[in-house]
Amino acid sequence: MSMGLADLLKGKKSRHEAAAATESGAGPSNATAVTEAQQAKKTEPSCQSNPLGNYIWDDVPDATKWADCVHCGLCLEACPTYQETGEEQNSPRGRVYLIKSVAEGKISVDEAFADPVFSCLDCRACETACPANVQVGGLIEEARGQINQAMPLSGVSGTFKKTVLNKFFPHQKRMHKLGGMMRFYQKSGLQKAARKTGVLNVMPDHLKDMEASLPEAGKPVLGRYPEVVPAEGEPKGRVAILTGCVMDLMFNDVNESTIRVLTHNGFEVGLPTDQGCCGALHIHAGERDTGKQLAKQNIEAFQDYDKILVNAAGCGCALQEYDELFRNDPEMLPLAKEFSEKVEDITKFLYDHDFKRPASEVNTTVTYHDACHLAHGQGVRSEPRQILNDIPGVKMVDLPDADRCCGSAGIYNLTHPEMAGKLLDRKIDDVPDNIDMISMGNPGCMMQIAMGVQKYGRSEKVVHTVQLLDWAYEKDKLKAHEYEL
C-alpha cells in the first residue's frame, strides 16, 4: 500500500497526540492519552462550522437520510422496542421524526430527545422493513454522536462508556490482561467462592445472570498464532481475518475454528497483529471519535489484504460502514470506502467460494438465530443456513421470528437491562423444543442467548455456525488419518 496512506494515518494521529499533550498536560506518549484527551474534550462542546438547526456540534447527522422517510409506518411492527412499548417515540418512524425535528430547530438536544434515541437497539430490523431504504441505524448513531457532545455523560451507561468502552476496548493489551484476569477468576476457584458466598448478590440481577453464563475465557488467537497461517495443500487464495475483541477474548475457540475452516478450504489466513477493536460498540454508542481512531488503525493494519473476513456480525457490519463514519472527512472517505468493500462475513465468503462439503456426520438438531447485523445489517440470511444444511447429520428446525433481536445489541443489555431482558425472554421462548444447539454468527448474541439458556435452566448449546462446519471437517480429517494408518 502507498506511503500516502501511512502518512495520512500517521499525520492524523500526531495531530491528535498534540491535542492530547496540550489538554492533558502529559507528553505525546501513547494511544491512551489520545482517547482520554478526547473524553476531556467532550465536556466542552466544539462548535462546528456548519450547524444544522439545533445540531451545533461536530459531525452533524446526514439530512439526506431522513429525506427518504415519508412516515408510512411500515417499520413500526418490525421494531422490537415498539413491539414492547407501543410508543411512537420508541419506533423507527418516531425516532427519525425526532432526529429531523432537531435539525429543523423544533426541539433541542436534551434528555427527552436522548431517551428514545438511546433506547434504540440499532438492530436495523426497520431497515429491512423500510420501502424507501432509510438508513435508520446510521441516523441513530449520528444523533447519538451529537447527544454525547451536547450532554455530559451521566448514570451507569455513561460510566460504562467512559471506562470500559474507552479504556479497555481500544487497547489490545488491556483486553488481553482482562482475559487473563477472567481466566484467573474462573480457574482459581474465585468464581466458585464468589457464587457460594453470595458476594455476587450486590450486583444488579442482569449482571448476576451474565456472570453466571460467562463462557470460559480461553487464550486469544491474536499473537498466539503466527501472523500468516498457511493453507492446507495448494493455496487457493489469501485472506485476512479480524479476530475481534469479545470474540478473541470469550470465544477464541470460534476464531480457532474459523482459521481451521479457511485453511482446510485452501486459504492462507492472515492475522495482522496491528489490528484492533472494530469500533462497533463505540459507534453504536455515539462515541464516534474513538470509533474513527479505531477505524484508522484497522484500515492501516489490513492494507496489504484484498479480502477481510469477519466472524462477528456486529464487527463485520461496522467495518462495512467505515465509509459512513468518515462521511464528513474527504481525506479518509476514499480509503474507508476501499476498505469497506473488502469486508465480508465468513459464512457468505465460504458459501460463495463453494466450501468443501464435509463427508462426516455431526448428528445434532440445530436451530439458527439471525444476528441483527448479519441479517438486517449485511443481508446475510441464507448462506449460514445453507452451510448448516450441507453438514451431514445436521437436522435444521426453524426458529420463529429468527431475525428479531435477542436484546444483546452491543452494550444495550448493560445500559437497558429491562428491555434487553424482555427480548431475551421472547427469544428463549421461541426456541423450539428438543433442540441440541442454537447456531448464530455473532459473539454478543452468543453471550446473551447463553445467558437465557442458563437462566431458564435449558440445555441447548450455543455455537457459532463455523464451529459446526469445523467439527465436521475435524471428523473428516480424523477418518483420513485413520485410513492412512
Next chain:
Amino acid sequence: MSDVVKCLNKLEIPYIARGAGTGLSGGATPLGGEVIISLVRMKRLLDLDLENRQAVVEPGFINLKLTQTISGKGYYYAPDPSSQNACTIGGNVAENSGGAHCLKYGVTTNHILGLEVVLSNGEIVEIGEHGVPDQPGYDLLGLLTGSEGTLGIVTKITVNLLKNPEGKKTVLAYFDDIDDASQAVSDIIAAGIIPAALEMMDDIAIEGVEAAAYPVGHPRDIAAFLLIEVDGIAAGIDDQIDDILTVCKKSHVREVKVAKDEAERSLWWANRKMGFGAMGAISPDYLVQDGVIPRTRLPEVLARINDISRKYDLRIANIFHAGDGNLHPLILFDASVPGESERASKAGSECLQVCADVGGSITGEHGVGIEKSAEMRFIFSDEEMAAQTDIRHVFNPDDLLNPGKLFPEPGRCVEVKHGEKKATV
C-alpha cells in the same frame, strides 16, 4: 376505556382513538388540543373459532398478523391494505380500509361480523352479537365501519375468516401505451372474469419502486404494467389465465408472463405493496389521493391527471387498483421548496374534482379525514351533509370524538385544508 371516555366527557376535552398511524387521510392526526387514546397495546387475539370462521381481536391487533396466525390451518383474513404488516384492524374498521384484493373480496365492512363500541357517554355496546351481523333494525355495523372515529371507540372486533383459495396464479403484463393498459382492464372485467386483484402502475410509479427496496427489474421504457391475480377452485384457473392473456394480446401488450413460483409472486407483490413508501426514494415528499371512477373512464381521467401534472409542474405517479377504478395519484413534491406544498395540495384537489366530474367519488379506501373534508362538497350538497352530521350528533352530541374530521365545518374548510397536507406526507 369507558372510564377514560367518561372522564374526558366530563372535562369536555376532545379526543382521538389512534392505531398504528399508517392512515393516509390524517384521520388520527390531532388538529389541536385533542387527547390521543392509543390502542396499539390492545393487541390480543381474544378468540379464534375456525369452525365458524370467526376471530375476535382487540383493535390494536395487526392486520397481517391475523393471517399469519391462521394460514397454517388453511385460513386468511381478506382485507389486505398495503400497510397490512403495520396497520391495526381497529384502524381498518375506522377507515373501512380496502386493499389490492378488494376487487373480488370486498373491503373491511364486508368482513366485520361484530363490534364492541364505547360510545361518547362511556356506555359500552355490542353490535352484531355472537358474530351474527344481520340483526333486525338499522345496519349499525355498516354505519360504524368507516365512521373514522367520529361515532365511538371500537374495543373488540369480530371478523370473518376465509378459507385459502385452492389455486392462485399471478400475471404481469407490460404495455407501451397507457390507453391500451386501461382498455385491457375494462375488457378483462367485461369478459366476465373477476380477478382477485387487478393493479396498474405507470412509468413514474415504476421508476419509484425500481429505485426502492424491492426492485423486480421491470423494463423502464414501458408506459404501464398490470398485475393481475386470479384465485379460486384450481380447475378453472388456467382457463381464466388464458382468457386474460388473450385480452392483453388484443390490447397490444408488449410482454406478458405468469409468475413461475411463490418467490416470484411474492416479489411482484412486495414491489407493488411497498409502492407508496418507495416514493421516498425518488421524492422527498408525496401526497397520495384516493379517487374512484367508473372503469371505462380510465383513459380520459389519466389524461386529465396528466394535464394537472403539467399545470402545477409537479410529477404525478399513478399506482392504482384499476379493477375497481380506485385511483391513487401520488403527487411528488418537496415541502422544503416554498410554495410546493400548496401546489401539491391544489393539484390533489383537482384530481379529486376530475373523479367527481366523471361520476366517481373522492375516496375509495383511505377515508376522508382532514385531507378530503373540503372535497366532500364535490359530491354532497349541503343538505346531504347536514343529514350525515345529524347522525353524528346522535352518537357524538358534543363533537368531542375526533372533531374536525370527515365533514367540512362551516366556515372552517379553508383552514382545515391548509393543515391537511402535512398529515399525509
